[in-house]
Amino acid sequence: MSVLAALAAVLMTFSPAQDPDRPIVSTSHGPARGVTDEGVSAFKGLPYAAPPVGDLRWRPPQPAASWTEVRNATTYGAICIQPPANGDPGVGPLPMSEDCLTLNVWAPTDARNLPVMVWIHGGGYNNGSGTAALYDGSALARRGVVVVTINYRLGRLGFFDHPALAAERAADQPAANYGVMDQIAALEWVRANVAAFGGDPANVTVFGESAGGVAVTQLMIAPQARGLFHRAIVQSGLGRQRSAELALDRPGRPSAQSLGRAWSRGAGLPSDVDAVALRAVQAEALLTPMPAFYSDNLIVDGRVLVEDVVEAFEAGRQAPVPLLLGTNSAEFWWIRPADAGAYGRDDDAMTEGEHDALLAAYGGPLDYDRHVVSDLIFNEPVRHLARLHARAGHPTWLYRFDVVPDSNPEPSGGATHASERPYVFETLHTVGRVMGDRDRTASRNMAGYWTDFARTGDPNSAARPSWPDFRARPDLLLEFTNGGPAPRPVPHPGRLDVIERFRARTRP
Incomplete structure (x- = not known):
């Protein structure tokens, strides 16, 4: 693999006839021209799969078409179809389109066999993109990594099923989790192509936040994703969520097909609607x-995802990779x-005794109301996953x-949901608020820990406070504070x- 990487990296070496500010890289689909700025070459809007339009809507991603002429890769592709932006800087600019399966690459101009970091954006599997300025990979690339950001199908285009779709597909064809399939296809593209940009396909870190963090944990248990990445970073990625099943209704959890049928009925489609009409x-x-x-949007389909994240971790079936x-x-x-x-309403299933015990642990209803949702959805689940992985x-x-x-x-x-993203990417200037020296120092620290982890599987270096491995120091974490x-x-x-x-009582 190292020989292949070295040969592919030569493709990015500028020949005397090539403009170093407009580098050309040969990918498996064809040549692409990027742009270089302050030591980083960026290649944007590269297709990693065919446009999932027409008959390819609600089908697994198909190979992208090849090209022979040099492709202009200096502008982003369209973001995937989604509701109007709510002010989240992680959404990215219009236009939006179903033709959105593209990715973006940032690499140092002298990149040779560098660690690769593949970002999966959040947004509840309904919003977001890899094209937002918040996720510009230039600063991380200057730390000696190759950064890839991706778009993947969202909402009902990415996470959906219906009996009419089931009736037309083969029994062994994966369904419903098209957004996760897109993520896997993007990782396959990275494995095949990142060496041409100076990245090491044998050292890939997937990282994501919120729904993107959930995606990372899903990739850790997805059979088709095994071996496509070697380290994982989960930022606010839940952990105790319960998914809908593809076709089996459970108490309080309609199947994906029941949800699809309910949507089509609400949209005024006939009860006997077929896949062509959908x-x-x-x-x-x-x-x-x-x-x-x-x-x-969380579905166990039986092929791409065969179980929920927590069950897989509890059985030790997750990818055996370093996890931050x-x-x-x-x-x-x-x-x-x-x-x-x-x-x-996540606490509704508690018994009166459990509720009283938790109320006492918070010291009364005021702190319970302020913090219990965050603890139920994020803090206890992340501790649980960390314990299981360790x-x-x-x-x-x-x-x-x-x-x-x-x-x-x-x-x-405190620090609200998603507020860590510009610190990780060192893009504090994109969030529309004044940031001071304290914030820039915090950002340098986070980006340093993240890129060192991508490099070696260990976030520590002599330049920063030591971060304890959870295996050796259980229940000890690293806290990023204003100090x-x-x-x-x-x-x-x-x-x-x-x-x-x-949780142990309600979901043993």
Whole structure:
């Protein structure tokens, strides 16, 4: 593999006839021209699969067409079909289209066999893209890695099934999780092509946040993804979620096909609608009502995903790779346990005794209301996954992010969901708020830990405070604070212990 990587890397060496500011790289589909700025070459809008349009809607990704002329790879491709942006800087600019299966690559101009970091964006499997300025890979590339960001199908175009679709496909054809299939196809493209950009296909780290973090854990248990990456980073990636099954309805959990049938009925389609008519529906019509991530977009289909994440980890069936994972200190600070929706009602299954014990652990209803949703959805699940991965003998690194800029306008009392992203990418300038020296120092630290982990599977270096391996120091994490990173015990273990016992009773 090293010989192949070295030969492929030569393709990126600039010949006397080539403009070093407009480098050309030969991919498996054809040559592409990028642009170089301050020592980093960027290649944007590269197709990793065929446009999933027409008859390819709701089918596994197919190979992209090849080309012979040099392709202009200096502008992003379209973002995938999604609802209007809600102000999240991770969405990216229009246009949007079903023809959206593209990726972007940033590499140092002298890249040779460097670690590769593949970013999977969040957005509840409904929003987001790899084209947002927030996820510009230039700063990370200057640290000596090759960065890849991807688009994948979202919402009902990416996570959907219907009896009419089931009736036309072969029994062994994967279904429903088209967005996850896209992610796997992008990783296959990386394996085949990243050496031409100076990356090492034998040293690939997948990292993602929120739904992107969930995607990383799903890739860790997906049979088709095994061997396509070698390290994993999960930022606020849940862990205890329960997926819909493809065709089997369970109490309180309709199957993906039942959800698809309910949507088509609400859209006014006839009860005997066929697959041809479904594929003819305007893409924008599929956005209403927006599917719920926690109940609609998480599917165990039996082929791409054969079980839920926590079951696989508990059985030791996850990918045996180094894992870095964590949460923010005030994830869902605005959601209260009595709020409507899957997140707010996650404590409804508690017995009165469990509720009283948890209320006591919080010291009363005020802190319970403020923090229990974040603990139920993020903090206890991430501790549980870290324990399971460490128990299986794999390198495990747990963190808590609690950096809050002085200019933060939210009364969150900590770092809210998704606020760590510009610190990881060193793109603080993209979030529309004043950031100071303290924030820039925190960003340098996070980016350093992340890229060192991608390089070796261990985030530590002599230049920063030591981050303890969870295997050797159970229940000790690294906390990123306004005063700098420091190893500390997992906060509020009493609360998390009560939640863990509740989970063990309701989902043994």
